[in-house]
Structure formats: structure tokens, C-alpha cells
């Protein structure tokens with residue numbers, strides 16, 4: 543990232559929330575589940591699948607974690623009732639990981655059970671390095687118990703190739719992404735090309751282990767490298783999917799769908815849109831520039 547873009551991004555937290563919200567709204571379906579349903583219907587009509595994320599993270603009160611758990615149960619019921627092609631992604635810290643690991647496991651376990659009752663699937667997102675071990679423990683435990691749970695590995699983490707070796711032998715489903723949290727060099731690869739290289743290495747290792755992979759990226763280089771690996775290893779259409787975030791590069795989404803790949807869009811909704819949107823804006827200085835322009839113009 544250039545020095546100017548870095549400055550732009552560090553200035554963002556000073557911008558009033560209403561202005562951030564206007565520009566960041568492209569990344570979020572809306573505040574309610576009904577908003578998410580509307581967005582998913584449109585995506586499904588285009589041939590894309592969805593994964594729903596109830597926004598929020600880092601809760602420190604049990605009541606909030608339980609409310610988030612209940613909301614996730616409502617999401618599965620709604621997906622089934624509305625016959626949507628969608629599953630759910632959850633953040634462990636929203637479900638109480640920072641309160642107590644067992645409490646969090648119980649909450650995510652309850653969601654996995656409900657998913658199973660509806661013949662559906664649950665993905666556990668990966669957050670910052672302080673959560674990696676506990677998240678993978680919860681994943682392995684719940685996948686062994688319910689068989690319908692997947693995890694996320696981050697290509698910027700130095701440990702990732704080792705984590706691939708520790709996945710369950712049968713039925714593992716992994717979303718592979720670059721990683722979004724700001725981590726120290728001691729644990730994370732830092733070079734842009736280095737992260738790409740580790741992504742490709744991890745992807746090939748996952749494919750060779752027979753893991754179902756969610757190839758989560760908007761990086762055209764990686765979409766191209768992934769397509770080559772899919773071809774090289776003769777993967778069938780139901781052995782992988784591409785994944786993208788709502789509001790990012792709709793054109794690439796349509797290109798991948800038109801090429802015959804399955805593709806899932808991450809659809810977040812809820813009132814706690816701010817931290818999620820700030821991470822998205824940090825990734826894209828172009829959009830961050832719009833936010834600051836609106837701020838400076840007093841809009």
C-alpha cells in the first residue's frame with residue numbers, strides 16, 4: 543500500500559459514522575434479515591449461492607452472545623422457509639469466545655444442530671490470531687459431532703500449511719482466504735506476492751488432501767491460479783466453490799459464474815455494521831477516498 547493510501551486508511555476512524563455508513567453500505571445487505579433475504583434472492587436468480595453473516599463481534603456479555611445465537615437459528619429457519627440457496631457463517635467472538643470457550647462451543651454447537659435439522663451447513667469464520675487455536679478446536683469438535691461444519695484458513699498466517707495437515711481426515715470443508723486482520727510479522731507473511739504464493743501452496747495442499755475448498759478471493763491472479771489447479775487436478779464442479787464478498791467486483795463474480803464455476807457471496811446484515819465495514823474500507827483505498835471526500839465536502 544502506498545504511503546498516501548496508508549494515510550487515507552488511518553484517517554478513516556476520524557470520519558463520522560453516517561458518512562462511513564453511506565459509502566460502506568455496498569458491503570452490507572441492510573440492518574434486518576428481511577434485507578438479507580432480498581439480496582440473496584437476487585443473487586440466487588443470478589445463479590450465485592450465499593452465506594449469511596449476522597454482523598457483530600467481540601461480545602463480552604453472555605446475553606448478547608445468546609441473542610446472536612438465537613438470531614442465527616432464525617436465519618436457518620428463514621432460509622428453509624424462503625427456499626433460499628444459502629448457508630451461514632459465524633464469528634466465534636460474537637458467540638462468546640472471549641467470555642469462555644465452552645460457552646462459545648455450546649452456542650455454535652446449537653447453531654450447527656439447527657443447521658443439520660434443516661439439511662444445511664455452518665461455516666466458522668476465522669478472526670485474529672488470538673482466536674485461531676480455539677476456533678480450530680471448536681471446529682474439529684463440532685465437525686466430529688455434527689459433520690456439517692466448516693472452517694476458514696488464512697493464507698497470510700505462517701501456520702496455515704501445518705493447519706491443513708491437522709484437518710479431519712474425512713469431510714473437511716475449508717474456506718481459504720488471504721486474511722484481513724492486522725497481524726505481526728512473527729506470525730504472518732507480509733509481502734503481497736508472498737501471501738499469494740502461500741495461498742496457491744495451501745490451495746493445492748487442500749485439493750490434494752481431498753478437502754472441499756471455498757476459494758475466497760477477488761484477486762484475479764488467484765482466481766486464475768485456482769482455475770489452473772482445478773483443471774490440473776480434474777476437480778468436479780461439486781468439489782469446490784469460489785466465494786466473494788457482497789459489494790466487491792460484481793464483474794469477476796459474473797465472469798466466474800459464466801465459466802461454469804459455483805460461487806457463493808458473503809452477505810452480512812445487522813446493526814453492528816461499523817467494524818466490518820471499516821475492515822472492508824481498509825482493503826480498498828479507492829472507496830476510502832470517497833468517504834474522505836464526502837467528509838471534507840461536509841456531506
Ligand SMILES: Cc1cc2nc3c(=O)[nH]c(=O)nc-3n(C[C@H](O)[C@H](O)[C@H](O)COP(=O)(O)OP(=O)(O)OC[C@H]3O[C@@H](n4cnc5c(N)ncnc54)[C@H](O)[C@@H]3O)c2cc1C
Nearest residue numbers: 667668719720721722758759760761785786787808822826
Ligand atoms: C467470502 C469471503 C469470506 C471471508 N472470510 C474471512 C474470514 O473468515 N477471515 C478473514 O480473515 N478474512 C476473510 N475474508 C477476507 C479476506 O481474507 C481478504 O481480506 C479479502 O478477500 C481481500 O483479499 P483478496 O484475496 O480479495 O485480495 P486483494 O488483493 O485484497 O484484492 C484483490 C482485488 O479485489 C478488489 N477488492 C478487494 N477488497 C475490496 C473491497 N473491500 N472493496 C472493493 N474492492 C475490493 C480490489 O480490486 C483488489 O485489487 C473473506 C473474504 C471472502 C471473499
